[in-house]
Amino acid sequence: MKLPNDFDFYNAILWNRDGSTSYYQLRFLSFDFFEQDFDYIMFLKFDFPQNLTDSEIRDLKIALSQIYLKHPDAFVVLTHRKKTPLYTQSNDEFIYSFSCSYIHFRSVIKKWKNTFAPEKFLFNFLNQVFEQQSGFNQILVKQIPIEDQNNVLDSSCDVVVPHRGDNTFLDTALFYLSQIEFLNVFVGIDQDIEEEILGLKSKYSTFKFFAFQPNPVGPYVIRNALIDKGRSKLIFFQDSDDIPCADRFAKISDFMLQSGCQLCGSHEVRIDYFDKTVRAHRFPLNVSRALAVKPGHPLLHPASAISRDAFYSNGKLSEERIFGNDTKFLLHSFFILNNIGNIDEFLYIRRRRPDSLTTSPNTSIGSPARLKLQLSWNRDFEYVKQNILSVKDSNLTYKGPSFGVENTPI
Secondary structure, eight states: OOOOTTSSSSEEEEETTSEEEEEEEEEEOGGGGGGGSEEEEEOOSSSOOOOOHHHHHHHHHHHHHHHHHOOTTTEEEEOOOOOHHHHSSSSEEOOEEEEEEHHHHHHHHTOOOOOOOOOGHHHHHHHHHHHHGSSSSEEEEEEEEEOOOOOOOOOOOOEEEESSOOHHHHHHHHHHHHTTTTTEEEEEOOOOHHHHHHHHHHTTTTEEEEEEEOOOOHHHHHHHHHHHHHSEEHHHHTTTEEOOOTTTHHHHHHHHHHHHHHHEEEEEEEEEEETTEEEHHHOSSSSSHHHHHHOSSOGGGGGOOOHHHHHHHHTOOOSSSSSSSHHHHHOOOOOOOEEEEEEEEEEEEEOOOOTSTTTTTSSTTOOOHHHHHHHHHHHHHHHHHHHSOOOGGGSSOOOOOOSOOOEEEE
16 A cells, blocks of 8 residues: 555554555554554654655664664654744744654554644654653654764763752653763652652662752752763763653764864654644754844753863853743853754754743743843843953853852752
């Protein structure tokens, strides 16, 4: 059967290592194909007209098969490669497509906890994948056509993870970090230490946990303190409610080494818990050039990495408030660092959810408090660029916490 070129609905492709393939058009996501015996499965659906030719389907199966030969427990989210924005983040296509081993797919479906709404299929399936009993130990996001490189992380990196809130989210983030070698993971707890946290410390015994008092101290105090405890030349940021892609650390490390990039981010796949969607968010590749034109949102801080030398030369993250200081840090870095960029890959999965700093009323994106800060920072940013104001006299410089903070190993 030929693959239908109607991508308003899901098309399913099941194939074996020997090349034998079956195609289904799942207008109602019926389960009649579950009795089949295949090695791999792929679901294709796009939110814009994008038909794949037979040769493109063949190349896609070959590329995915090669991934699964090395990483049989990988879950792969699929979207199309497209042009990146020049100056600020772009909210791009909704993502529906994915692929994985057929055995893992059937295992998840047997534990399925959601009704089968086709438009929410990937959103619901990802939430099943995040549960560690799903069988998946890594998540990848690949753009079609897949142009994969065999990046290998062969030197240590420090990963700093501030945490406040749902410990289940932290568990998920640490699980996917624990599958990657050469990571020195530092976790800062910004709430009272409960049995759940002690359980996570025991579960992830190679990671280093610290308690911060009096809480909440905010993520920037924690990031600075955890970075001080590390020694690796490269530092990765990671929010505790987000998920790192398995190739994030190797790809960014290689890119920074080859390009001389001092502060480097990536595109994000955003899982939105308000409207239950999965969406691509792309960022400019040349952040320094984007900021030279105008201040905007050209880099996602928790998806980024920075060299240790660059971090300290930039003056660290300000600590006087619990939100917004990553934006301030980026604007300040424009005048200190000469190479800030993003890699043209999706390497970070971000949750947009209720009760986070970016969605809570008092601290949300677009809130009066954030807008006031942004206007002040943007004004000084332009003044410094025009030589009206020096960087050290601007409000972009480091400011310490307004109260004493202590941290102790857990």
